[in-house]
Amino acid sequence: MLRRAGLLTLGLLIVFSGTAALAQSEAEVERAAAEVEAAEAEAASAAVAHSTTTDSLLNAILTYETTTLDLEAAGFRLAAAQTAILEDERRLSDLRRSIEDMAAGLYMVGPDRGGFLNSADSIAVGLAIERAVADIETEMIAIDTLRGGLHQARDDADELRRALTRARSVQVGAIATINTVLDDVEVRQQVAADRRVVADAAYETAVTELEKARKGITPKVEAWGQLVASYFPEDQYWNALQVMACESRGTPTALNPTSDAAGLFQFLPGTWLIASKGSGFEGADPYEPEANVASAAWLVQRSIDWEHPGGAWGHWACKRVLSS
Numbered sequence: 001m002l003r004r005a006g007l008l009t010l011g012l013l014i015v016f017s018g019t020a021a022l023a024q025s026e027a028e029v030e031r032a033a034a035e036v037e038a039a040e041a042e043a044a045s046a047a048v049a050h051s052t053t054t055d056s057l058l059n060a061i062l063t064y065e066t067t068t069l070d071l072e073a074a075g076f077r078l079a080a081a082q083t084a085i086l087e088d089e090r091r092l093s094d095l096r097r098s099i100e101d102m103a104a105g106l107y108m109v110g111p112d113r114g115g116f117l118n119s120a121d122s123i124a125v126g127l128a129i130e131r132a133v134a135d136i137e138t139e140m141i142a143i144d145t146l147r148g149g150l151h152q153a154r155d156d157a158d159e160l161r162r163a164l165t166r167a168r169s170v171q172v173g174a175i176a177t178i179n180t181v182l183d184d185v186e187v188r189q190q191v192a193a194d195r196r197v198v199a200d201a202a203y204e205t206a207v208t209e210l211e212k213a214r215k216g217i218t219p220k221v222e223a224w225g226q227l228v229a230s231y232f233p234e235d236q237y238w239n240a241l242q243v244m245a246c247e248s249r250g251t252p253t254a255l256n257p258t259s260d261a262a263g264l265f266q267f268l269p270g271t272w273l274i275a276s277k278g279s280g281f282e283g284a285d286p287y288e289p290e291a292n293v294a295s296a297a298w299l300v301q302r303s304i305d306w307e308h309p310g311g312a313w314g315h316w317a318c319k320r321v322l323s324s
Helices: 002-108 119-214 225-229 234-247 269-278 289-305 317-323
Strands: none
Touching: 002 119, 225 234, 234 289, 234 317, 269 289, 289 317
């Protein structure tokens, strides 16, 4: 009677601890999922910041290049004005030489050279000289105007160059600042990416632990995982641990006092004789973990091969847990 009461108490403790472990695993999954969500949000925010900063950098570079082109254009305009003045001065020089030639012609036919030109010739030459002089005056006015414009153009160009030079200096500073910000944003992106990797791994681990808790796979049961993996096929690995958890809770010396089922997979004496021989462990003790696991794997495979009505785990009452 006392033993039965003790077993009942132990069972209640096991159920309670299992429920607590399940609740803890569910809480871990919730925390891990929240961290994944936070990591995703941070990564998205960093991506937006990177895009915005990159746009700012490109705009700053474009403004700098535009300012540089404006500065070059100002220089070209000033050079063009100077060329125009030089061209007008050349024309003025040509007019002056023309007048000098006409004056020299008059001198050659003057009184000391045998007489004056006749009246008609004198009038024609005089008119030509007047026109040349008038042209010179007009050209000189034009040149003076151009020179005045050139002075203003030079002043304007100098002011524009100073303004553009200041602007370029500011823009160079802005580009440097944006580059620094961009470096910081890229570091932030990498940190966010690393955080996401860690969060994803933690979430996967939490989900796996929750699945184990739901199946009753405690650390004590999972401790036999490597041995189970060495005998069971991959698609039966978790099933094996789940059945073991139900049958013996990972205790290799477990014994059912009613049926005498023994070991990790609780073999009945008659079944043990057959399975242990089939697995190559004939004569072994069912409390020996490797012999028990190997024999369970052999019996599962035979059930699959022989199409047992209860399925691969048809020989175990705990097969019921596999559907949960």
